[in-house]
Amino acid sequence: xxxxxxxxxxxxxxxxxxxxxxxxxxxxxxxxxxxxxxxxxxxxxxxxxxxxxxxxxxxxxxxxxxxxxxxxxxxxxxxxxxxxxxxxxxxxxxxxxxxxxxxxxxxxxxxxxxxxxxxxxxxxxxxxxxxxxxxxxxxxxxxxxxxxxxxxxxxxxxxxxxxxxxxxxxxxxxxxxxxxxxxxxxxxxxxxxxxxxxxxxxxxxxxxxxxxxxxxxxxxxxxxxxxxxxxxxxxxxxxxxxxxxxxxxxxxxxxxxxxxxxxxxxxxxxxxxxxxxxxxxxxxxxxxxxxxxxxxxxxxxxxxxxxxxxxxxxxxxxxxxxxxxxxxxxxxxxxxxxxxxxxxxxxxxxxxxxxxxxxxxxxxxxxxxxxxxxxxxxxxxxxxxxxxxxxxxxxxxxxxxxxxxxxxxxxxxxxxxxxxxxxxxxxxxxxxxxxxxxxxxxxxxxxxxxxxxxxxxxxxxxxxxxxxxxxxxxxxxxxxxxxxxxxxxxxxxxxxxxxxxxxxxxxxx
Numbered sequence: 370x371x372x373x374x375x376x377x378x379x380x381x382x383x384x385x386x387x388x389x390x391x392x393x394x395x396x397x398x399x400x401x402x403x404x405x406x407x408x409x410x411x412x413x414x415x416x417x418x419x420x421x422x423x424x425x426x427x428x429x430x431x432x433x434x435x436x437x438x439x440x441x442x443x444x445x446x447x448x449x450x451x452x453x454x455x456x457x458x459x460x461x462x463x464x465x466x467x468x469x470x471x472x473x474x475x476x477x478x479x480x481x482x483x484x485x486x487x488x489x490x491x492x493x494x495x496x497x498x499x500x501x502x503x504x505x506x507x508x509x510x511x512x513x514x515x516x517x518x519x520x521x522x523x524x525x526x527x528x529x530x531x532x533x534x535x536x537x538x539x540x541x542x543x544x545x546x547x548x549x550x551x552x553x554x555x556x557x558x559x560x561x562x563x564x565x566x567x568x569x570x571x572x573x574x575x576x577x578x579x580x581x582x583x584x585x586x587x588x589x590x591x592x593x594x595x596x597x598x599x600x601x602x603x604x605x606x607x608x609x610x611x612x613x614x615x616x617x618x619x620x621x622x623x624x625x626x627x628x629x630x631x632x633x634x635x636x637x638x639x640x641x642x643x644x645x646x647x648x649x650x651x652x653x654x655x656x657x658x659x660x661x662x663x664x665x666x667x668x669x670x671x672x673x674x675x676x677x678x679x680x681x682x683x684x685x686x687x688x689x690x691x692x693x694x695x696x697x698x699x700x701x702x703x704x705x706x707x708x709x710x711x712x713x714x715x716x717x718x719x720x721x722x723x724x725x726x727x728x729x730x731x732x733x734x735x736x737x738x739x740x741x742x743x744x745x746x747x748x749x750x751x752x753x754x755x756x757x758x759x760x761x762x763x764x765x766x767x768x769x770x771x772x773x774x775x776x777x778x779x780x781x782x783x784x785x786x787x788x789x790x791x792x793x794x795x796x797x798x799x800x801x802x803x804x805x806x807x808x809x810x811x812x813x814x815x816x817x818x819x820x821x822x823x824x825x826x827x828x829x830x831x832x833x834x835x836x837x838x839x840x841x842x843x844x845x846x847x848x849x850x851x852x853x854x855x856x857x858x859x860x861x862x863x864x865x866x867x868x869x870x871x872x873x874x875x876x877x878x
Contacts, residue, residue, distance in 0.1 A: 396507070396508070396509070396614040396769055396770070397614065397690050397691060397692050397742065397768065397769075398614055398615050398616070398617075398687055398690060398691040398692070399615075399616045399617070399691070399692050399694070399765065399768070399769075400607075400616075400617045400619065400678070400691060400692070400693045400694070401616070401617070401618045401619065401694045401696075401761075402619045402621070402675065402693065402694065402695040402696070403449075403452075403515070403618060403619065403620045403621065403696060403697065403698055404621055404623060404624070404671065404695070404696070404697040404698070405445065405515075405516065405620070405621060405622050405623060405624065405625040405697070405698055406624060406625045406626075406697070406698070406699060406700075406701060406702045406707075406726060407623075407624055407668070407697035407701070407736070407737065408697070408700050408701030408709060408712075408714030408715045408716065408720065408725065408732070408736075409700065409714075409715055409716040409717075409718065409731075409732070409735050409736055409737055410712070410713050410714055410715055410716025410717070410718075410720075411624070411668055411697075411701065411712065411714050411737075412425045412426065412668070412672075412737055413425070413426045414426040414429040414430075414434060414737075414739070415434075415716055415737050416713070416716050416717070417712070417713070417716075418713075419642075419661075419665060419712055420664075420665045420668050420669060420712065421665075421669055421672070422668060422669065422672040423672065423676070424672045424673065424675045424676030424679065425671075425672050425675055425695060425739070427676075427679075428675065428679075428693060428695055428739045428741045429739045429741075429749075430748065430749055431741050431743065431748050431749075432693075432739055432740050432741030432742065432746045432748065432750070433739070433740045433741075433746050433747065433750040433751070433752050433785075433786060434737075434738075434739050434750070434751050434752070435737075435738040435739070435740070435751075435752045435754065435756065436751060436752065436753055437735070437752075437753055437754065437755045437756070438696065438735070438736060438737070438738035438756050438757070439734050439735055439736065439755075439756070439757040439758070439797060439799075439811070440452075440696070440697065440698055440699050440700075440734045440735075440736045440757070440758050441457070441458065441461075441698075441734075441757065441758035441759060442458055442464070442465075442699065442734065442799065442801060443699045443700065443726055443727050443728055443729060443733035443734045443799075443801055443804075444465065444466050444699055444726060444727055444801075444803065445466060445516075445518055445542055445625075445698055445699065446463050446465070446466045446467065446490050446518045446519060446542065447461060447463045447464050447465055447466070447801075448698040448699055448734075448758060449518060449519055449620070449698060450462060450463035450493065450519060451757075451758045451759050452698075452758040452759075452761055453499040453500060453501065453519070453531070453532075453762075454493075454497060454498070454499055454500075454759075454762070455500065455759050455760075455761070455762030455763060455773075455774065455776075455777035455778065455779045456759060456776070456777065456778055457757070457759045457778040457797070457798050457799065457862070458798070458799045458800045458801065459798055459799075459800050459862040459863045459864055460776075460778060460862075460864055462493055462494060462497060462867065462868075463490075463491065463493065463519065463871075464800065464801070464802055464866055464868075464871040465801065465802050465803045465870065465871055466490070466542070466803070467490055467491040467868065467870050467871070468490060468491075468543065469489070469490060469491045469521065472486065472487055473487055474487060475487050475543065476543065476570075478544070478566075478568040478569060479566065479568065481541065481543070481544065482551050482552070485521075485522045485523065485559070486521070486522070486523060488521055488522055488540055488541040488543075488544065489517075489518075489520060489521025489522055489524070489540050489541045490518050490519060490520065490521065490541065490542060491520070491521075491868070492519070492520030492521060492524040492525065492526030493519055493520055493526040493531065494526075495525045495526075495530075497531075498774065499531050499532045500532070500761070500762040500765050500766065501513075501531065501532030501533050501616060501618075502531065502532035503532075503762075503765075503766060503771050503774075504532065504616050504765065504769060504771070505532055505534070506771070507614075507769050507770065507771050508613065508614065509613075509614050509615060509616050509769070510534050510535075510606075510610045510613055510614070510615040510616070511532055511533045511534050511535070511615070511616045511617075512533060512534060512535035512536070512603070512606040512610075512615065512616070512617045512618070513528050513533045513535070513536050513538070513617070513618040513619075513620060514536070514537045514538050514599045514600075514602050514603045514606070514617070514618075514619055514620065515538045515539070515599055515618075515619060515620030515621045515622060516538055516539045516542055516545050516620045516621075516622050517536065517538065517539065517540050517541075517542075517620070518539075518540075518541070518542035518545075519531070520540075521540065521541070522540055522554070522557065527540065527557055528556075529556055529557055533618075535556065535606050536554060536555070536556055536557075537553065537554070537555050537556075537560075537598075537599060537602035537603075538553055538554065538595070538599050538602075538620070539553060539554070539595070539622065540554045543569075544569075545595075545622045545625065546569035546570055546626070546627060546654065547567065547569040547627060547629070547655075548594055548595050548596065548622070548627070548629040549562075549564045549567065549589075549590070549591035549592070549593065549594065549595065549629065550562060550564065550595060551564055551566065553595060553598065553599075555602070562592075562593040562595075562598075563592045563593050564591040564592055564593055565588075565591055567588055567589060567591065567655075569627065569654065569655070570653060570654060572588075572589075572655060573649065573650045573655075573656055574586070574649065574650070574656050580647040580649055580656070580658070581647060581658070583658050586656065586657065586658050589627075589629060589655045589656070589657075590629070590632070594629075594631070595622070596621065596622070596623060596670070596671075596674070599619075599621065600674050600677075600678075603617060603619055603678075604678070604681055607681065607682070607685070607687075608681075608685060611685050611686070611687055614769075616765075619678075621671060621674075623667050623668065623670065623671040624664060624667040624668050624671070624707070625702070626653065626654040626702060626704060626705025626706065626707055627654035627655040627657075627705055627706075628648070628654070628655065628657040628660055628663035628664055628667065628705060628706050628707070629655065629663070629667075630663050630666035630667040630670055631666065631670055634665075634666035634667075634669050634670050634673075635659060635662050635663055635666045636662075637662075637666070637669070638659070638661070638662035638663075638665040638666050638669075639659050639662045641662075641665075642659075642661050642662055642665075645659055645660065645661050645662070647659070647660070648660035648705075648706030650706075652703075652704040652705060652706065653704045653705050654704065654705035654706070655705075656706075657706050660706035660707070660708060661708060661711060661712075663706070664706070664707050664708065664712070665712075675695070678693075679693075688743065689743050689744060691742070692740065692741070692742040692745075692768070693739075693740070693741045693742070694738065694739070694740050694761075695737070695738070695739040695740075695741075696736055696737060696738040696739070697736040697737060698736075699726050699733060699734055699736065700714075700715055700718075700725040700726050700732045700733045700734055700735070700736065701714035701715055701720055701725045701726060701732070702725065702726040702727075703721070703722035703725060703726065703727075709721070709725055715731075715732035717838045717839070718730065718731040718732035718735065718838060718839055718840075719732050719839050719840075720732055724839075727803065727804050728801075728804055728807065728820075729799055729801055729807045729808070729809035729818055729820075730818070730840050731816070731834070731838065731839075731840060734799065738756075740786055742786070745786070745787055746786050746787065747788060752785055754782060754785045754791055754793070755793065755794055755797065755811060756780075756782050756785075756794070757779070757794075757797050759777065759778045759779040760779035760780055760781065760782050761779065762774075762777050762779055763777050763779045763780060763781040764779070764781040764782050764783050764786075766781070767781040767783045768781075768783050778798075780792050780793075780794060795812070796810055796811060796812040796858055797810065797811040797812075798810055798858060798859070798862040800859075800862075800863060800873070802823075802866070802870070802871045802872065802873055804820075805820060805821040805822065805823050805824060806819075806820075806821065806822030806823035806824075806873045806875075807819060807820050807821075807822060808822065808859045808863070808876075810855045810858050810859060811834075812851075812854070812855065812858070814833055814834050814835045815831060815832070815833065815834070815848075815851055815855070816831070816832045816834050816840065817829045817830070817831050817832075817845075817851075817852065817855035817859075818830050818832075818840070819859065822873050822875050822876065823873060823874070823875065825875050826875075827875060828845075829845060829852050829855050829856060829859075830843040830845055831843060831844050831845035831848060831851060831852055831855070832844065863876055865877065865878040866878060
């Protein structure tokens with residue numbers, strides 16, 4: 370028996386012996402909706418004025434809205450690693466978007482299509498335990514649809530090796546740079562789609578084409594739209610598992626660029642916003658005739674699907690026993706024609722490049738988080754509890770009667786959800802080896818940031834978030850004792866990365 374298998378067996382035995390009193394009927398279903406690059410201010414209940422999200426807003430009206438929830442990282446893959454393992458970025462294995470480039474032409478769309486060993490990102494270690502694995506020991510059926518990004522095909526870090534009984538979607542986050550891919554995965558096998566080859570990131574308008582003529586964008590809308598397929602598979606999984614508790618992670622790729630949305634929603638927003646300047650693809654991804662309308666259309670389409678999901682849960686008779694959590698993997702992006710400042714996508718924080726996705730300012734990883742569970746969470750409640758993705762693992766463990774692993778950095782927020790006394794974090798910690806190397810600490814009202822670490826900068830800028838949400842005024846000179854505590858936390862919480870790509874030499878790596 371492998372070390373991993375033995376460890377997994379021990380976890381199962383501990384789970385059963387420690388918490389034998391919860392029956393399958395008592396255990397709630399859990400649906401975790403993880404949007405992709407959705408900003409704190411991109412939905413109506415968090416202040417969005419231009420994009421309509423009535424179904425997501427209704428989730429907040431029937432549940433709890435968190436105003437101080439943070440993702441695991443300011444970009445995709447490490448944020449998802451933190452979520453599943455319950456370890457913050459100073460302890461997690463994946464700390465950036467690592468495309469495992471030493472394999473060869475990993476950015477060549479056709480090469481990946483021809484050779485599956487070029488797909489996917491660097492895998493998690495075999496002995497890295499995720500909370501879906503723990504849920505399996507407690508009798509849950511587990512599924513994930515959408516985007517994976519935590520291990521390539523043919524490795525021991527595909528969804529089926531990391532705690533999921535079912536997977537449908539993109540294994541590789543690079544291939545998710547088109548919503549009309551050549552294939553998706555169902556479990557560990559490819560499902561080929563009826564889409565033509567339009568290589569993401571590099572395909573632009575034909576030479577000499579009029580950018581104001583909508584017909585010239587036709588090649589970017591193909592036959593099979595992945596969010597439609599992903600939603601259908603998710604509903605199939607839920608419908609097949611109504612007699613036992615289930616966990617579903619809906620890791621939608623919306624609203625990550627490129628701008629590709631159902632035309633009916635684009636038309637709706639063209640009528641609402643009026644004519645606009647086309648996006649020609651100069652900041653990556655595909656061009657779009659109506660970029661503002663396209664971005665809004667993607668979010669409203671997702672909102673529509675959320676409404677359909679709730680309707681389906683009610684028709685199946687399981688809505689009352691289902692906890693729904695809605696959030697995003699990081700803050701709003703700056704490329705692909707998305708124009709986050711126009712939408713105020715980061716809400717009260719700054720949305721411009723350098724302040725949103727890819728950076729440890731508030732706009733980069735403070736995200737919307739809504740929890741709805743009829744009869745258990747007070748309707749229309751608002752929480753100021755400071756929490757983060759690494760809290761999800763212990764929360765789900767407490768919710769389902771599983772003994773939480775001792776190596777998590779998280780604190781369960783189940784008491785907050787159910788109106789009981791909630792333990793608070795002394796601090797939250799992040800590090801990020803991209804964007805020049807960054808560290809960040811949230812401690813009460815204080816936020817400390819180090820930037821450009823790889824250039825030798827170890828100075829900590831300090832912000833008072835009670836008076837300066839946009840982090841514009843560094844007050845480190847006024848509060849040296851707070852800065853010293855921040856420095857101690859940054860030193861203590863940073864464990865050197867195992868992969869060279871994630872190391873920051875000025876921190877002693």
